[in-house]
Amino acid sequence: MPTAHVVGAGIAGLSAALALAEAGWQVIVWEMARHAGGRCRSYHDATLGCRIDNGNHLVLSGNRSVAAYLARAGAPGALVAAPAAHFPFVDLASGARWAVRINDGPLPWWPLAAARRPAGVGLGAFARSLPLLWAGAGATIADAVRPAGPALTRFWEPMSLAVMNLPPALASARLMRATVIEAWRDGRLCRPLFAPHGLGPALVEPALGALARHGATVRFGAQVKGLAASGRRVEALAVGGETVPLGPGDAVVLAVPPARMNALWPEARAPEEASSILNAHFRLAAPVAGPPLLGVTSARTQWIFVKGEVVSLTISAAGFVEGADTEENALLATLWAETRAALGLPPAVAPVAARLVHERRATFLQTPANAARRAQPLTALANLVLAGDHVATGLPATIEGAARSGETAARLLGSPGSQGHAASGSAG
Ligand SMILES: Cc1cc2nc3c(=O)[nH]c(=O)nc-3n(C[C@H](O)[C@H](O)[C@H](O)COP(=O)(O)OP(=O)(O)OC[C@H]3O[C@@H](n4cnc5c(N)ncnc54)[C@H](O)[C@@H]3O)c2cc1C
Incomplete structure (x- = not known):
């Protein structure tokens, strides 16, 4: 054969x-x-x-795919879907908390409802994101989503970092659009899956x-x-x-x-050319409560994953994040302080072990x-x-x-x- x-x-x-x-x-x-x-x-x-x-x-x-x-x-159920396409966020500078709640169904009406949009982002600001859908091959996300404002910093930036592993000023708008069309347009298609x-x-x-x-x-x-x-x-x-x-x-x-x-x-x-990703893993003495996935803005930490007694956080495009190259112990201390604030953990909760994993060639540089x-x-x-x-x-x-x-x-x-x-x- x-x-x-x-x-x-x-x-x-x-x-x-x-x-x-x-x-x-x-x-x-x-x-x-x-x-x-x-x-x-x-x-x-x-x-x-x-x-x-x-x-x-x-x-x-x-x-x-x-x-x-x-x-x-032979493992169709190996990844488990969240019950809804809800993405909770916290902004560590202002303390504001919100959730992006993408509605189920073919018509994406969720930006019309203030409670489904990021805090401080008006409908008009969101509407100005639409040019992403017809951006040219040479455009970055930031070129398409103008003018820069809270829609960029509280929505497109976290999405660009998560999907493209690059900040919006560098990331290809066309590639981001492909994900929006295949998944982000309908809550049924963009429930986070967990392993x-x-x-x-x-x-x-x-x-x-x-x-x-x-x-x-x-x-x-x-x-x-x-x-x-x-x-x-x-x-x-x-x-x-x-x-x-x-x-x-x-x-x-x-x-x-x-x-x-x-x-x-x-x-x-x-x-x-490659873009790196830095992950910090904290092992705790006991499991902590928290959303399985939490977006963070105004911090070095971008996304926090709570997995029982292990809390892991992601810094995508780490080469472009100020301070991501700080000495390991100092960086871990900063990231743990951000994680504790984001999850609202009492000071007594402290990691028993911590680890940074830096994947320097995580993805190609998606300009x-x-x-x-x-x-x-x-x-x-x-x-x-x-x-x-x-x-x-x-x-x-x-x-x-x-x-x-x-x-x-x-x-x-x-x-x-x-x-x-x-x-x-x-x-x-
Ligand atoms: C830290 C991190 C976080 C990420 N987060 C996400 C995320 O949230 N969501 C997402 O969808 N994607 C994410 N990605 C990206 C995702 O992991 C990659 O896109 C995907 O795993 C790439 O798979 P691949 O098979 O193309 O390449 P690889 O996984 O690199 O596989 C290539 C394989 O080829 C082998 N190999 C190389 N050369 C040879 C050779 N000459 N002979 C034999 N074997 C060889 C290598 O050892 C390797 O096993 C992340 C990546 C990293 C590193």
Whole structure:
């Protein structure tokens, strides 16, 4: 049976592998790390003494490729939806608290109701956000949402940081619009989804289990170092010191981050500039009460995730946040003070352990210029397809984008024996 070689076991690679296995391919996944999940994983942290996620991940109920991925993994209920699309916020400078409450249904009327909008943001200010819907390819979110004011600082900025991992002045309006259209327009589609036992148990382990049931092989500690091509086909992979020849019907999906993609397939010219994300994890002596997700403004902290006795917070686009590079203990003290104020915790509640995790290459820098440079999934080689959150999906670099790219790569390769995308004519 023809073999599909998937390089990279992040969400994009796992998504491609699941869809290819379902289509009847023999699948081999090559992963250089000792674990799957890539930028979306859980691990045991020795400092905290418990299992944590490398970073808090916000996934939404309208993320249809994530839903398809979980269905293929045999774990459709692994992520649990909040009962409503309500996003509570606190502004630490003024003490104001509000919730953005997105209504269910095809007509987004929620901005008409003051109680559903951010505090201090009038309907007129919101209406001036509409140009985001027809922003040009060169526009940033801040270009589209003018003039700058509370609608920008209390709504678009937290959303831009969460979705685009960039402040509105830099983030591509077009990519943000894709998320607004796919999810934020209807409360049924933008309920936050939570992984009750972490990202690994929800998104990674079920996929590995399903691949094993399909008879797929996942090889860890196996770095693909090169592709050998002849004519219009990949003929072999260099894996470690080994050469893995490809049969005539075999295919390759490269599902690796930009720099590694460019090293393996220079024609991709994937955007290598990156934006970082800083997460602080606080382990407490006992679980605390609080909303599972709380947005914070006028602070370094942007989003707080309460997970029982572990409280984790996110600083997206950390390279652009003043003070995010402060010495670790001083930064942890500041972030804990903000967290305590935001959650209204008494002074006696203090962390028993704390940890900063800085993912320096969390996503590619999603400016309009880099968005225009994303690699297309099809290549000049008939049996080589590209995937990954940085590939041109039309979506931001997110779990949904990664899952979509893997799904697309599998669709482009078609069924085993179709001799690759060029021969099958499925380039659309
Ligand atoms: C801290 C943090 C917070 C985030 N928050 C969110 C969020 O709230 N919501 C959201 O939707 N997204 C979020 N993201 C983004 C999301 O995690 C990524 O978009 C997604 O995980 C990317 O998946 P991927 O498969 O494209 O890439 P990766 O996860 O990077 O996977 C690529 C895999 O390829 C492997 N690899 C690389 N080179 C080779 C090689 N030569 N041979 C073999 N294997 C190789 C790597 O080891 C890796 O496992 C966040 C990311 C981070 C880091």
